Amino acid sequence: MTREATPLPGVPGVGVTEAIAADVPAIVALLANDILGRDRESGVSDLYDEAFAAIDADPTEHLLVLLDEQESVVGTLQLGFVRSLSRGGALRAQIEAVRVSETLRGQGVGRALFTFVIEQARQEGAVLVQLTSDLQRDGAIRFYESLGFVHSHAGLKLALG
Template sequence: MIEFRTARREDVAEVVALLADDVLGAAREAGDLAPYLAAFDHMAGEAGNTLIVGTDAAGGVIATYQITFIIGLSLRAARRAQIESVRVAGSMRGQGIGRQMFADAIARARNEGCALVQLTMNAQRADANRFYESLGFVPSHTGFKLALS
């Protein structure tokens, strides 16, 4: 049984390891935990911005996602849940953990009064695209990014 809970500072190293545990993440995540810990501390102080971890029976972090609640004026002032940084440990993929994780995220979004859940994913992740569509997500928009560094 997997338990999903709000991440704690001591989970950061395991979360970073999950973020680096794929081809894309390995190229963009670094070993120095200091910036990750600073970012975690900042996130912890922000209302509506939460890092979630999924833990196994032994308490090890095997999954993670970030959920941010956004209020806006569009869509009749709909509140949204933005899901980011979705990862399941490589050794645990294909076991239904992702479905459990999204059930948790959607339940959190409903509890916060959200009208929709949205996410972005790297276009190179074909398997993730199929997974999100199997959950009922619709590829409705085109996203753009501009690196500022």
């Protein structure tokens, strides 16, 4: 790889690195390639580029991509950090928008990616890692539970547009 990427242990030929602007179309394609994303991700919008620029400029946010040996984007997730007064002023890690290419699912790629980001969160001083998953994503929820995540809170959302 000519782009610097950290190899994922146990996953030959796949590395993880911070996304660059040129990755945005591939990231959006991954987000669109599921039951929910099909209807909400158009792939054609300047808003994606604006969102990337804001994420990239924010030191508390990390948009990560998985690259294969051809430097194609084959996975993504966003890792953010939120400081809170609760838990004694604790730092929380928030994982969003997790996707792994269909061709790599079931091969340990997601597990290796989560091992990597959980360790990053630990090194940053986070006291917990949290994420949400749409209830329609049964497989994703089972996967997160297999990693040790537990249903400890009810997640509620209010669409504003």
